[in-house]
Amino acid sequence: MFSLENFDIKLNTEYIGRNFIYSEEIDSTNTFLLNKGNKFNTDGTVLLAEKQNKGKGRKDRIWYSAKGQNLTFSILLTNKKSFQKNFNLINFVASLSVAVSIENLYQLKTELKWPNDVLINGKKVAGILLESVSQGNKIERLVVGIGLNVNQQLFQGTFNIPPTSLRLETGENIDRERILAEVLNNFEEIFERMSADPKALLEDWKTRCRLIGEKISIIEGENVKYGIFDDLDSDGFLLLRTKGKIEKIHFGDVSVR
Numbered sequence: 001m002f003s004l005e006n007f008d009i010k011l012n013t014e015y016i017g018r019n020f021i022y023s024e025e026i027d028s029t030n031t032f033l034l035n036k037g038n039k040f041n042t043d044g045t046v047l048l049a050e051k052q053n054k055g056k057g058r059k060d061r062i063w064y065s066a067k068g069q070n071l072t073f074s075i076l077l078t079n080k081k082s083f084q085k086n087f088n089l090i091n092f093v094a095s096l097s098v099a100v101s102i103e104n105l106y107q108l109k110t111e112l113k114w115p116n117d118v119l120i121n122g123k124k125v126a127g128i129l130l131e132s133v134s135q136g137n138k139i140e141r142l143v144v145g146i147g148l149n150v151n152q153q154l155f156q157g158t159f160n161i162p163p164t165s166l167r168l169e170t171g172e173n174i175d176r177e178r179i180l181a182e183v184l185n186n187f188e189e190i191f192e193r194m195s196a197d198p199k200a201l202l203e204d205w206k207t208r209c210r211l212i213g214e215k216i217s218i219i220e221g222e223n224v225k226y227g228i229f230d231d232l233d234s235d236g237f238l239l240l241r242t243k244g245k246i247e248k249i250h251f252g253d254v255s256v257r
């Protein structure tokens with residue numbers, strides 16, 4: 001059982017998670033918060049679900065997570081001023097918050113995989129899915145969905161990247177309230193830093209990305225591209241060096257060649 005009291009004591013934020021919704025079961029925390037028809041519009045609202053029936057992953061994949069063992073939650077952002085300019089960088093804010101939180105609490109080394117996976121020892125511990133609703137060309141509401149494997153020990157199915165959990169990596173049962181509060185505390189801090197200094201955010205993110213400078217392949221829909229992961233541009237897009245040319249990649253699954 002998730003203890004709201006224990007979580008609340010550890011939450012240090014001004015607005016992220018101050019409006020907190022807890023659900024036993026839902027289709028997807030992202031889908032729910034994205035829907036303008038629901039009554040929740042407060043900037044920073046967090047919805048945590050013990051189980052999702054239709055948990056969504058990137059590229060229309062399904063996100064499976066054992067009931068009550070992990071953290072599947074979404075953060076709603078409605079303050080347009082705060083994200084209009086740096087919309088794409090929020091992926092980096094989210095993955096960095098998770099990585100920093102894991103390092104702070106468990107002294108584990110994390111790795112970030114473009115665009116937004118968090119790995120430990122080459123295995124995926126967290127995935128992030130950003131979704132938004134626009135009116136004209138303006139984003140109205142933005143939802144940052146985070147799936148963090150906490151206490152699950154068995155994973156069934158086939159995976160792009162093998163999964164792991166904090167329990168498997170530390171050998172200890174993990175306090176979900178503590179890690180959720182830590183992620184939200186770091187999210188707010190890093191999100192504020194992003195507006196002040198977006199360049200520093202990307203530099204920080206890059207220090208945890210092992211693939212920069214490496215030969216990689218990228219699967220972009222039906223296409224596979226090969227090259228060297230040269231750098232990230234100021235919006236966080238991947239710059240791929242191929243035969244003296246630099247190509248900007250907007251999305252895709254990256255692997256080492």
Ligand code: BTN
Nearest residue numbers: 028055056057058127128145147
């Ligand atoms: C991925 O790596 O493919 C992204 C996974 C994102 C999963 C989270 S769980 C909470 C939120 N609600 C969803 O339906 N998906 C995200």
